[in-house]
Amino acid sequence: MKICHAFLGVSILFFLSSCVTVSYLGDSYDTTSEVKIYYDVNKINQEYEIMGQALGTGGGNFDLIKNKLVERAKKEGANAILISGLGSETSSVSNENQIKASFIKYI
Numbered sequence: 001m002k003i004c005h006a007f008l009g010v011s012i013l014f015f016l017s018s019c020v021t022v023s024y025l026g027d028s029y030d031t032t033s034e035v036k037i038y039y040d041v042n043k044i045n046q047e048y049e050i051m052g053q054a055l056g057t058g059g060g061n062f063d064l065i066k067n068k069l070v071e072r073a074k075k076e077g078a079n080a081i082l083i084s085g086l087g088s089e090t091s092s093v094s095n096e097n098q099i100k101a102s103f104i105k106y107i
Helices: 002-018 062-076
Strands: 020-026 036-038 048-058 080-090 095-106
Touching (some): 048 080
Parallel strands (some): 036 080
Antiparallel strands (some): 048 095
């Protein structure tokens, strides 16, 4: 019985640490179907405005967080995402990765 409880506890901890959340503050437009990702502002060859800022956080890998940021950007009507930083926070319970990004709307 103790093994079952230990397995359940580890499973719940793994599930909670792998959840990804995206916080967004900014303007919203009609949804878009395609979002381009930039890592360098100098690579953006179109006129644009920063429509908002986002923070993706989760226990998964950075690709999982990036995918959730893209989903949210589409929902908010962004044409592109500019990744501005990576980080991680470690506590006694979990390790969470973070991606900071700006959502971009082409003019």
